Amino acid sequence: MGTNSSNGEHQTTTKPPPMPSPLRNSKFFQSNMRILVTGGAGFIGSHLVDKLMENEKNEVIVADNYFTGSKDNLKKWIGHPRFELIRHDVTEPLLIEVDQIYHLACPASPIFYKYNPVKTIKTNVIGTLNMLGLAKRVGARILLTSTSEVYGDPLVHPQPETYWGNVNPIGVRSCYDEGKRVAETLMFDYHRQHGIEIRIARIFNTYGPRMNIDDGRVVSNFIAQALRGEPLTVQKPGTQTRSFCYVSDMVDGLIRLMEGENTGPINIGNPGEFTMIELAENVKELINPAVEIKMVENTPDDPRQRKPDITKAKELLGWEPKVKLRDGLPLMEEDFRLRLGVAKKK
Numbered sequence: 024m025g026t027n028s029s030n031g032e033h034q035t036t037t038k039p040p041p042m043p044s045p046l047r048n049s050k051f052f053q054s055n056m057r058i059l060v061t062g063g064a065g066f067i068g069s070h071l072v073d074k075l076m077e078n079e080k081n082e083v084i085v086a087d088n089y090f091t092g093s094k095d096n097l098k099k100w101i102g103h104p105r106f107e108l109i110r111h112d113v114t115e116p117l118l119i120e121v122d123q124i125y126h127l128a129c130p131a132s133p134i135f136y137k138y139n140p141v142k143t144i145k146t147n148v149i150g151t152l153n154m155l156g157l158a159k160r161v162g163a164r165i166l167l168t169s170t171s172e173v174y175g176d177p178l179v180h181p182q183p184e185t186y187w188g189n190v191n192p193i194g195v196r197s198c199y200d201e202g203k204r205v206a207e208t209l210m211f212d213y214h215r216q217h218g219i220e221i222r223i224a225r226i227f228n229t230y231g232p233r234m235n236i237d238d239g240r241v242v243s244n245f246i247a248q249a250l251r252g253e254p255l256t257v258q259k260p261g262t263q264t265r266s267f268c269y270v271s272d273m274v275d276g277l278i279r280l281m282e283g284e285n286t287g288p289i290n291i292g293n294p295g296e297f298t299m300i301e302l303a304e305n306v307k308e309l310i311n312p313a314v315e316i317k318m319v320e321n322t323p324d325d326p327r328q329r330k331p332d333i334t335k336a337k338e339l340l341g342w343e344p345k346v347k348l349r350d351g352l353p354l355m356e357e358d359f360r361l362r363l364g365v366a367k368k369k
């Protein structure tokens with residue numbers, strides 16, 4: 024418990040980063056920036072790919088095992104000359120030539136990360152080791168999408184990056200939250216020992232179009248339930264809080280972090296905080312006032328409160344979220360209506 028004021032001060036290295044590809048300093052030909060996005064067929068990853076592909080100087084390579092992601096999320100890029108999609112599991116080494124790595128590969132919804140916890144922790148630990156090995160070999164900068172779950176069930180509120188967290192090391196969520204904590208450790212060890220250029224984003228709950236309909240996370244559950252006319256399942260006690268960030272804001276924050284000069288960790292999230300009952304009431308009012316709200320059993324170790332302190336993101340990245348929950352929910356509703364085939368009432 025408590026905070027550590029030295030966190031962030033002794034974590035950088037003076038060791039020079041490994042040499043990038045000679046093409047980066049080529050005199051006659053400025054080659055495109057080659058960017059690897061692991062987990063790029065998933066929810067946040069595919070939106071990140073869309074944004075990176077807007078820049079004609081970027082070549083994007085996605086590596087994904089399609090556990091929770093799908094090619095459908097990337098269909099507009101398949102066949103594009105600056106885009107490449109590889110079916111690859113990050114627990115295996117990957118030998119390619121890239122300049123930047125956005126390392127997102129990892130199931131994020133609790134029902135999916137708990138489904139095969141041993142695989143989840145391997146993905147976080149061995150997967151991150153493999154991507155750091157790749158970054159070291161080719162001199163690439165690497166960004167890890169860590170999570171607000173590294174704060175566990177936080178005893179400090181809102182959570183600044185200096186907070187060390189309150190995490191159960193042997194619980195059903197540990198494969199994910201401890202896994203991400205080890206992934207952060209590996210990032211800093213490679214940075215200090217080998218001079219790798221690292222960036223760590225601590226992402227808070229993010230929502231938006233393209234989340235799997237049956238993803239199991241709260242916003243996608245409530246929207247799908249409201250559209251199907253089913254009760255909104257609020258897990259008890261319903262007073263637990265989360266802070267929800269719209270995906271376009273998240274992607275903007277991740278790119279700023281990658282392009283900026285700070286290693287992080289930096290919280291990226293929307294500080295607007297809601298109880299799960301308030302979230303259900305908002306979804307009900309905006310999408311289907313006829314649905315009931317039903318209280319159901321919760322799962323072990325559910326964090327009771329979560330809200331990012333984004334002072335660092337504001338100061339160091341000039342970033343803050345723009346989309347409020349009540350503006351973001353209708354954008355997600357539209358996408359879910361299309362995919363579920365539920366027309367809007369006139």
Ligand SMILES: NC(=O)c1ccc[n+]([C@@H]2O[C@H](COP(=O)([O-])OP(=O)(O)OC[C@H]3O[C@@H](n4cnc5c(N)ncnc54)[C@H](O)[C@@H]3O)[C@@H](O)[C@H]2O)c1
Nearest residue numbers: 062064065066067088089090091092112113129131228229
């Ligand atoms: N969405 C959020 O609220 C949130 C919050 C905190 C952190 N994050 C982090 O952001 C990243 C993306 O999350 P998301 O919400 O887009 O989840 P997602 O489940 O939609 O995407 C994860 C992607 O990683 C792929 N993947 C999983 N294991 C893999 C493996 N071993 N090898 C290769 N690919 C693999 C999946 O198939 C999927 O495409 C994750 O690292 C997650 O931990 C997300």
Ligand SMILES: O=c1ccn([C@@H]2O[C@H](COP(=O)(O)OP(=O)(O)O[C@H]3OC[C@@H](O)[C@H](O)[C@H]3O)[C@@H](O)[C@H]2O)c(=O)[nH]1
Nearest residue numbers: 131132133170172228240241244256257258263299325
């Ligand atoms: O149908 C539901 C689903 C969930 N919930 C509640 O909603 C809250 C949020 O649950 P979610 O499953 O959406 O996500 P969590 O906040 O528990 O974890 C998420 O946090 C950050 C990321 O790393 C991951 O995307 C995910 O682990 C919890 O309190 C949960 O009990 C409901 O009330 N009803």
